[in-house]
Amino acid sequence: MPCSRRAVLRAALLGGGALCLPARVLAAPAHTPGIDLRWLDGTAPTWDAGQSFGVPWPRGTLRQAGRLAARAEGGAPLPVQSWPLAYWPDGSIKWSGHALPAGRHAPEQVEIIAGRPANPAEAVSVEQQAEAVIVTVGPTRWRVPKTGSAVIASAEREGRVLLRDVALVARAQDAASGEEADTLSQQHFTSRIDSVTTEQTGPVRAVLKIDGVHAGAVRAWLPFSLRLYFTSGSEAVRIVHSVIWDGDAEHDFLSGLGVTAHVPMRGALHDRHVRLATEEGLFAEAVRPLTGLRRDPGEAFRQAQIDGRAVPDLATLPEKFAPLLESIPAWGDFRLFQGSSEGFVLTKRTGKGRAPIQSLEGHRARGLAYVGSPQGGAAIGMADFWKRHPVQLDIAEAASDQARLTAWLWAPDAPAMDMRSYRNVMGMTxxxxxxxxxxxxxxxxxxxxDAARGIARTNELWIWALPATPDTATLEGYAAHVARPPRLQVAPSQIRAAGVFGDWALPAATGPAAEAVERQNDLLLGHYQGEIERRHWYGFWNHGDVMHTYDADRHQWRYDIGGYAWDNSELSTDLWLWYSYLRTGRAELFRMAEAMTRHTGEVDVYHAGPWAGLGTRHGVQHWSDSSKQPRVSNAAYRRIYYYLTGDERVGDLMRALVHSDRALQTVDIGRKVADRAPESLPPGGIGAVTRPQGLPEGVIQLQFGTSWGSLVAAWFTEWERTGERHWRDRILAGMDSIAALPRQWWAGGANFDLTSGRFVSGGEQISVSHLNAVFGVVEIMAEVLPLIDAPRYRAAWIDYCAWYNAPAADWQRRFGEPPRGHNLRQAHSRLTAYAAHALGDAALARRAWSEFHAGELPDRLxxxxxxxxxxxxxGLSTNSAAQWGLAAIQTLALLPAQVVENA
Known part of the structure; x- marks a missing residue:
């Protein structure tokens, strides 16, 4: 039953007691329930490279992840590898991570249950040697060196090398194009390994993390972090490739970035096969074709080549054909270039120094290439291929003893990457x-x-070591996997039952009012999905983001107008997508949210340099705005994806944020505020860092919602992942000190001591900002408050929630001044709903529902x-859409149905 307002306020005044919390948070079942998983796209894939995913557990349910098993429909046991991802405060497991093996004909249904896990038929094993790590997957031995340039030295099967010298490559030129320079000087770079870390050792999955840089003859740059995933039953290694751009934008123009492998070529030229996945079907040819010739070698020879098999004994060739075999040109090089989201061109040539000919044009290639023979070969694939243009797949020197297979993340055939500012200073000194x-x-x-130096990008690839040229059906299965990687996910109802991620509920048919809200949320989500495709919001740096504000005069988003262009997580678009997915389980929402998480956590955030740990406010270029803040690097925007998938790269990104408050010692977010701004820039010239004025060393000015709340998300996630109380105590220190400030949350911000994690001064004046509650702090407080006993802070937070949208006359009577800065009232209706729920206040609940319907976005769009x-x-802006969506989701979860339907 809800607590009364009097009881809550009395507990706060007495400095003790806990708020009344929803029973779902406090209750814990007496046994470990089974968890059902479903394929995101509805059906099992024809081929699966192996699955990894997270499973949530109610508090007190599970103590050891190793005591979990998996089974398919009918009860058949499945091999599974399990590990903890996060813990509840009592030490029980909150999220467990799991890996399932690869294979064809994946089970339609999977369940995680209590029990002894089954082992795979061929367990993955890891052997540490002095100079390399050897990973064995079935009959294949993968050798990963600890130093040098190759991230994979070789893949061997039964003593036969199938591929070797897998490395990262880059090219750079010293000018953007020939338009700007008479001559272009180009440098080549190859990966240089600094460290190899073994993170998992099987039996289902092994994970190696490789860190290094791209090194050339003169210098090293472009730091990379690479993970290799080896999975039982798979002939492929999954690669998660992350690179930091740390160049000089005026002189470094990246003209190629890729992953390359060398493939030993065995057999005659007519037994060497090339396969490239187009939009539909495979481009399938041989290095030396035997079809379409003036003289016919015979159906057996032609069909064998088409099928990818060895041709019959050459002695059986027709007598007139045999002497002509060496007169057929051998095509050694093939290239598929996807220059935009709307088209690719496939060319081939006999070799370097010879003219290419056009083989095929099409719309959107799926991103898979193979080269090999009946004696072995290799394939490479890249997820989101056409969405990340300009990209390219190269097969080179297939007519020689060793072919080269390259997936270019930035295509050499495209214009060089230009990271300069789009504008000049225009007197703004x-x-x-x-x-x-x-x-x-x-x-x-x-x-x-407005510099990009320090931003990053992550791509997902696969590389196969294959004993022979696969048949068409097998390669189609690989191509389908690359183009749309299948995913097993926990059903929304079971995520909800675990009590994770705060205040949200499954859609419920409570009546026409709730159904109208659901329809409008679907309309908005569908509109953005459609806009991504209609407006082609794709590309290496852009894929995953959406635009900020629409320009109805031009019938165009304001892509070229300052802060109205790319959204960069402004007002929690990421969270709107993720909570919408959590409620519905819809595949298209997951994939849109996944792309946004990959983008906003990498491209919009600095990973090196003076702004490391901070993100960039919305702008024409993702990095062009000078406001660098924690509200964009916010771990709250990453954690849902991390726990649903167990993605280690996103885990790294969140862990890197636990000390991001230190960056604010030299980056004063409020340096341009009118009553603080000096008349000129600080000494040091263009790009000089700034420091808050008048504060002692180690103390910074921090806003509660946009900055401290974002930091709390990182600390809370680290506490969950490790169980280390240091991070919980740091959150509690901030909470207690906010409660002790004269104006508490109404101060908006105060002076924060980096060592203690406490607000140590300021907070005497009311300073309300409409931005303080719209960057994830509402969502993170809903998760943190039930787990940390801070009654005075809870009371202060609920007071803020209850009074932000209070009628102006009531506000004036209480605070003795008119309300100022109380914008985004519709977005803040969910704060009113939170207070109504916590206090059991029916009148406050009715007011919350009224506020939701009287805001920036109309009821019927x-x-x-x-x-x-x-x-x-x-009148659409992403600000209003995202905040309307979050308000809709949270008010429907928090308010009684009778208020929603009868208001």
Whole structure:
């Protein structure tokens, strides 16, 4: 039953007692229930490279992840490898991670149950040697060196090397193009390994992490972090490839970035096969073709080549054909270039120095290439291939003893990557001028602070070592996996039952009012999905993000107008997508949210340099705005994906944020605020760092919602993942000190001591900001407050939630001044709903529902067609859409059905 308001306030005043919390958070079942998993796309794949996923558990349910088993439909045991991902405060497991083996004909249903895990028929094994790590998967031995340039030295099967010298490669030139320089100087770089860490050793999956740089003759740059995933039953290694761009934008123009492998070529030229996955079907040819010739070698020879088998004994060739065999040109090089999301071109040539000919054009290639023979070969595939353009697949020198197979993440055939600022200074050399620019274009510009140096990008690839040329069905299965990687996921109802991720509920047919809200949320989500495709929001740096604000005059998003262009997580778009997925389990929402998580956690955040740990406010380029803040690097935007998938790279990104508050010692977020801004930039010239004025060393000014709340998300996640109380105590220190401030949450922010984690001064004045509660702090507080006993802080937070949207007259009577800064009232309706739920206050609940319907976004939106085949929703901004969606989800979860339907 809900607590009364009087009981809550009395407990807060007495400094003790806990708030009344929903029973779902406090209860724990007496046994370990089974957890059902489902394929995200509805059906099992024809071929699966192996699955990894997270499973949530109610508090107190599970103590050891190793005591979990897996079974398919009908009760057949499945091999499984399990490990803990997160813990509840009582030490029980909150999230467990699991890996299942690869194979054809994956089970339609999977269940995780209590029991002894089955071992795979061929367990993955890891052997540590002095100079390399040897991973054995079935009959294949993979050798991973600890030093040198190759991230995989070789893959051998029965003593036969199938591929060797897998390495990362890069090219750079010193000017953008021939338009800007008479001559272009180019440098080549190859991976140099600094460290190899073994993270998992089987039996189902082994994981190696490799860190290094791209090294050339003169210098090393482009730090990389690479994970190799070896899975029982799979002839492929999954590669998660992350690279940091740390170049000089004025002089470093990346003209190629890729992963390359060398493939020994055995057999005659006509027995060497090339396969490239196009939009539909395979481009299948031989190095030396035997079809379509003037003289016919015979059906047996032609069909064998088409099938990828060895041709019959050459002695059986027709007498007139045999002497002509060596006169057929051998095509050694094949290239598939996807220059945009809308088209690819496939060419081939006999060799370097010879003209290429066009083989095929098409729309969207699936991103898989194979080269080999009946004696062995290799394939490489890249997820999101056409979405990450410009990309390229190269097969080179297939007519020689060793072919080269390369997946280019940035295609050499494309214009070089240009990371320079899109604009010049335009006289904005002091803060007043920059503020004037902000006032017209909404861009927070500052010379030198629009640099991309330190941002990153992650790509997912697979590389196969194969004993022979696979048949068409097998390669189609590989191509389908690459183009749309299958995923096993826990059903929304079981995620909800575990009591994780705060205040959300499954869609419920409570009546027409709730159903109308659900329809509008679906309309908005569908509109953004459609806009990604209609507006082609794709590309190496852009894939995963959406635009911020629409321009109805141009029937175009404001892609070229300062802070109105790319969204960069502004007002929690990531969370809107993830909570919408959690409620529905819809595949298209998962994939959209996954792409956004990959983008916003890498491209919009700095991973090296003076801004490491901070993200960039929305802008024309993802890095072009000078406001660098924790609200964008926010771990709250990554954690849902991490726990659903167990993705180690996203885990790294969140862990890197636990000390990101230190960056604010030299980056003063509020340096341009009118009453604080000096008349000129700080000494040091363009790009100089700034420091908050008038504060002692180790103390920074910190806003509660946009900054501290984002830091709490990182600390809370680290506490969950490790059980280390240091991070819990740091959160509690901040909570207790906010509660002790004269104005508590109404101060908006105060001076924060980095060592103690406490707010140590300030907080005397009311300073309400509409941004304080719209960057994930509402969602993270809903998770943290039930787990940390901080009654005075809880009371302060509920007071903020209850009074932010209070009627102006009531506010004036209580605080003695008119309300200022109380914008985004519709978004804040969910705070009112939170307070109503916590206090059991029916009147507050009714007010919350009224606020939700009287805000920035109307109740009944419509999408209409406009010129050029586009679609628009009048007055739409991503700010309003994301916050409306989150308010809809949370108010429906928190308010009684009778309030929703009878208000």
């Amino acid at each position: 002091d803060y007043p001028a920059q503020n004037r620019g902000l006032d017209v274009t909404y861009e927070d510009y500052e010379p030198g602070w 419509t999408a209409r067609s406009v010129a050029g085949g586009q679609v628009e929703i009048a």
